Amino acid sequence: xxxxxxxxxxxxxxxxxxxxxxxxxxxxxxxxxxxxxxxxxxxxxxxxxxxxxxxxxxxxxxxxxxxxxxxxxxxxxxxxxxxxxxxxxxxxxxxxxxxxxxxxxxxxxxxxxxxxxxxxxxxxxxxxxxxxxxxxxxxxxxxxxxxxxxxxxxxxxxxxxxxxxxxxxxxxxxxxxxxxxxxxxxxxxxxxxxxxxxxxxxxxxxxxxxxxxxxxxxxxxxxxxxxxxxxxxxxxxxxxxxxxxxxxxxxxxxxxxxxxxxxxxxxxxxxxxxxxxxxxxxxxxxxxxxxxxxxxxxxxxxxxxxxxxxxxxxxxxxxxxxxxxxxxxxxxxxxxxxxxxxxxxxxxxxxxxxxxxxxxxxxxxxxxxxxxxxxxxxxxxxxxxxxxxxxxxxxxxxxxxxxxxxxxxxxxxxxxxxxxxxxxxxxxxxxxxxxxxxxxxxxxxxxxxxxxxxxxxxxxxxxxxxxxxxxxxxxxxxxxxxxxxxxxxxxxxxxxxxxxxxxxxxxxxxxxxxxxxxxxxxxxxxxxxxxxxxxxxxxxxxxxxxxxxxxxxxxxxxxxxxxxxxxxxxxxx
Numbered sequence: 001x002x003x004x005x006x007x008x009x010x011x012x013x014x015x016x017x018x019x020x021x022x023x024x025x026x027x028x029x030x031x032x033x034x035x036x037x038x039x040x041x042x043x044x045x046x047x048x049x050x051x052x053x054x055x056x057x058x059x060x061x062x063x064x065x066x067x068x069x070x071x072x073x074x075x076x077x078x079x080x081x082x083x084x085x086x087x088x089x090x091x092x093x094x095x096x097x098x099x100x101x102x103x104x105x106x107x108x109x110x111x112x113x114x115x116x117x118x119x120x121x122x123x124x125x126x127x128x129x130x131x132x133x134x135x136x137x138x139x140x141x142x143x144x145x146x147x148x149x150x151x152x153x154x155x156x157x158x159x160x161x162x163x164x165x166x167x168x169x170x171x172x173x174x175x176x177x178x179x180x181x182x183x184x185x186x187x188x189x190x191x192x193x194x195x196x197x198x199x200x201x202x203x204x205x206x207x208x209x210x211x212x213x214x215x216x217x218x219x220x221x222x223x224x225x226x227x228x229x230x231x232x233x234x235x236x237x238x239x240x241x242x243x244x245x246x247x248x249x250x251x252x253x254x255x256x257x258x259x260x261x262x263x264x265x266x267x268x269x270x271x272x273x274x275x276x277x278x279x280x281x282x283x284x285x286x287x288x289x290x291x292x293x294x295x296x297x298x299x300x301x302x303x304x305x306x307x308x309x310x311x312x313x314x315x316x317x318x319x320x321x322x323x324x325x326x327x328x329x330x331x332x333x334x335x336x337x338x339x340x341x342x343x344x345x346x347x348x349x350x351x352x353x354x355x356x357x358x359x360x361x362x363x364x365x366x367x368x369x370x371x372x373x374x375x376x377x378x379x380x381x382x383x384x385x386x387x388x389x390x391x392x393x394x395x396x397x398x399x400x401x402x403x404x405x406x407x408x409x410x411x412x413x414x415x416x417x418x419x420x421x422x423x424x425x426x427x428x429x430x431x432x433x434x435x436x437x438x439x440x441x442x443x444x445x446x447x448x449x450x451x452x453x454x455x456x457x458x459x460x461x462x463x464x465x466x467x468x469x470x471x472x473x474x475x476x477x478x479x480x481x482x483x484x485x486x487x488x489x490x491x492x493x494x495x496x497x498x499x500x501x502x503x504x505x506x507x508x509x510x511x512x513x514x515x516x517x518x519x520x521x522x523x524x525x526x527x528x529x530x531x532x533x534x535x536x537x538x539x540x541x542x543x544x545x546x547x548x549x550x551x552x553x554x555x556x557x558x559x560x561x562x563x564x565x566x567x568x569x570x571x572x573x
Contacts, residue, residue, distance in 0.1 A: 181225020
C-alpha cells in the first residue's frame with residue numbers, strides 16, 4: 001500500500017470513472033443499445049456455460065473471437081440471474097478497468113493532467129462509441145482493455161529497466177513480464193484486432209529490455225503469461241483441422257473478402273474514403289450523421305453534402321492530430337538521441353527517450369490499425385458497421401490529443417505571442433471535442449424512449465409466440481438468436497434462406513431441434529417475408545394458421561389431428 005499515492009488527481013479520476021460507470025449502468029438498465037442476434041449468440045453461449053457446463057473456445061460458428069464475454073456473463077448469471085443486463089454488466093466492468101488502465105498509462109507516459117482529460121473524454125462519447133462498449137458481440141471491450149494494459153506493462157518495464165537491479169525489483173519485473181504475457185494472450189484469444197497493439201508494445205520491450213530478454217527468466221515469464229492467457233487459443237490450434245487454424249483464419253479475415261477486388265485506383269479510393277469519411281468519424285466520436293448500412297442495427301443519415309462535410313472535417317482533424325503527434329514525438333526522439341551520445345550516463349535523458357519512444361509506438365499502433373483496416377474489404381462495403389474494427393484507436397486517445405495539451409502547458413512557461421496563439425487554438429479544439437462528446441451523450445440518452453418501445457415489442461412478440469405454442473420457429477438470422485436468448489431458450493429457432501435451406505445457424509443443435517418438430521412455425525417480419533415460405537403456404541393453405549402481430553407474420557402448421565380449414569386472413573394483433 002505504501003506505493004499508492006492518492007492525490008487530487010486520483011480522486012478526480014475516481015469521480016470520472018464512477019460517473020462513466022453510472023452512465024453506462026443507466027443505459028444497460030434500459031436495455032440500450034437494442035440487442036441483436038450476434039449479442040443473442042453470446043447470451044446463449046453464457047446460458048450453456050452456466051447451466052449446461054459447456055466450454056466453448058470461440059464465438060459459436062467461428063474459428064476466431066474468443067468466448068471471454070460468454071464466460072464472464074455465465075459467472076454474472078449465477079450472481080444476478082440470466083438477463084441482458086447481467087450479460088452486459090461484464091462489459092461495464094471491462095470498460096471501468098480500461099479507464100483505470102488509461103489513467104495509469106497516460107500518467108506514466110505523459111502527465112496526470114492529460115490523464116484526467118483522456119479519462120473524461122473516454123467517459124462520454126457518441127452513441128456509436130457507447131454501443132460498441134456495451135454490446136456483447138465479442139472482442140471489442142477486450143481489445144481496448146488488453147491493448148491498453150499491454151502498453152501499460154510494456155511502458156513500466158521499459159522505463160524501469162536497469163542492468164543492475166536488486167532482487168525485489170527483479171521479482172517485480174518478472175511479474176510485469178508475466179502480466180504482459182497474460183493480457184496479450186487473452187487479447188489474442190478474444191479478438192485479433194489487438195495485433196497492432198501487441199506488436200508495438202512488444203517492440204517497446206524489445207528495444208529497451210533486450211539485454212534482460214537474453215536471460216532465460218524474463219523470456220520464460222513472458223512464455224508463461226502467454227500460455228496462461230492464450231491457453232484456449234493454443235489448445236484449439238494444437239487440434240485444429242488444416243485451414244481452420246488461427247494463422248489461416250487471420251489471413252482470410254484480412255485478405256479473403258478483398259482478394260477478388262483486385263488493386264486499382266477506384267478500389268483504393270473507395271477504401272481510403274470509406275475509412276477517412278465514415279469509419280474514423282464514427283469510431284472516434286462524431287455525434288452527427290451516423291451511418292448504418294443495416295437499418296435495424298441503428299439510425300442512419302442520408303448521404304448529403306452537409307453530412308459529407310461533417311465527416312470530412314472530423315476525419316481530417318483526427319488524422320491531422322495523429323500526424324502532428326507523430327512528427328513531434330519523432331523530432332523529440334531525434335534530439336534526445338543526439339544528446340544521449342554526448343551524455344550517455346544521464347538517467348533523466350534516458351527516461352525521456354524511453355517515454356517518447358513509447359509514445360511514438362503507441363501512435364504507431366494506431367497507424368498500423370488504420371493501415372490494416374483501410375486496405376481490406378471492410379471500408380468498401382459497410383464502412384459504418386465495420387467502423388467497430390477501429391475501436392483500438394480509443395487506446396491511443398491520450399497520444400492523439402497530446403499536441404493540444406502540450407500547447408496549453410507550454411503557454412504557461414512561454415510569454416510569446418506564438419505560444420499563446422497555439423494555446424488558444426488548442427483550447428478551442430479541446431473544448432470543441434468535449435462539447436461534441438457531451439452532445440453525443442445527450443443524443444444517446446434521447447434514444448431511450450424509442451429503445452424502450454422496441455424492447456416492449458420484442459417482449460410482446462415472445463409472449464404471443466409462446467401463447468400460440470410456437471416454441472420452435474424458422475426465421476431469419478437477425479431475429480433468431482435474439483429471440484432465443486431473450487426468451488431464455490423457451491423459443492428455439494432455425495435460420496433458413498430463401499430456398500428454405502439452413503443458413504448461418506450459430507448453434508447447429510437449434511436447427512436440428514426445429515427441423516424435428518413438424519409444428520415449427522415460420523416467423524418473418526411483415527416487410528421482409530420469405531418468398532419460399534409464402535409459396536409453400538399458398539400450395540397448401542389448409543395446413544397452416546396465420547398470425548400477424550408485433551410487425552411479424554407467423555405461419556404455424558396445424559396439428560395432424562386437427563381438422564383442415566382455410567388460412568384465416570389474420571389473427572392476433
